[in-house]
Amino acid sequence: MNEDDLSRRVAQLERRVAELEGAARRQPAAPASGEGPLFALEQLKERLLPHAGEAGAGLFTGSVGLPTGERYEWQEAHPVEGLLEQDWRELADPLSALAHPVRLLLLQQVLSGVRTVAEMSAHESLGTSGQLYHHLRQLTAAGWLRATGRGRYAVPGERVVPLLIVLMGVRR
Numbered sequence: 001m002n003e004d005d006l007s008r009r010v011a012q013l014e015r016r017v018a019e020l021e022g023a024a025r026r027q028p029a030a031p032a033s034g035e036g037p038l039f040a041l042e043q044l045k046e047r048l049l050p051h052a053g054e055a056g057a058g059l060f061t062g063s064v065g066l067p068t069g070e071r072y073e074w075q076e077a078h079p080v081e082g083l084l085e086q087d088w089r090e091l092a093d094p095l096s097a098l099a100h101p102v103r104l105l106l107l108q109q110v111l112s113g114v115r116t117v118a119e120m121s122a123h124e125s126l127g128t129s130g131q132l133y134h135h136l137r138q139l140t141a142a143g144w145l146r147a148t149g150r151g152r153y154a155v156p157g158e159r160v161v162p163l164l165i166v167l168m169g170v171r172r
Contacts, residue, residue, distance in 0.1 A: 044077070055081040062161035068113040074161035097142035098166065102126060103135050107144060107163065110155055117151040 036042070044059045061075040097103060105125055114120055117132065126132050136153060139145040144163065146156045155163065 055079065055084075060162065060165045062164060064160055064164060066111055066113075066160075068111075072157050072160040074158065076162070094142040094144070097138050097144055098163075100135065100138075102131070103139055103144075106132075106135055106139060107155060110145065110153055111160070115148070115152050115154060117153075 040059060040061065044057060057077055057079045059075070059077040063071070063073045065071050098107075102125070105123075106120065109120060109123060109126075114123070117129075117136070120126050120132055121129055127135075136145065140147060140153075144155065144159060145153045148154045
């Protein structure tokens with residue numbers, strides 16, 4: 001190969017590189033798997049949908065740091081198959097336990113660090129001690145609260161992220 005051939009080939013390569021670089025600037029690169037705004041959906045499609053059938057699947061996940069310093073991480077995926085046929089009335093109790101302003105305030109207070117009945121009673125919006133115990137019983141029976149000792153309550157760790165996701169789901 002002589003010097004002219006080499007110069008011509010280098011010039012061709014330089015033009016080709018310039019064309020490729022120009023195309024890359026005009027067209028953003030597709031995000032790699034696990035990146036981009038719909039990364040969780042892409043992972044769901046790759047990992048679960050091949051096994052979930054035509055109905056598909058749903059995924060919720062979260063990493064939450066509370067004002068108390070506690071940290072909860074949770075991920076749950078479910079196939080949708082059968083959900084539309086299930087008797088949703090069976091789900092009324094845990095949902096109705098959340099459908100009261102005082103109970104939502106109670107859960108918010110507990111997640112913020114107010115854990116004892118004495119501390120809860122100090123909050124004027126939580127009602128009388130009889131009303132407070134009524135709401136605590138409702139939340140405990142539905143699994144949104146757990147008694148952790150005499151007069152102490154906590155949101156079970158496995159319910160923190162799902163609770164926040166329910167709240168996210170009803171926000172407008």
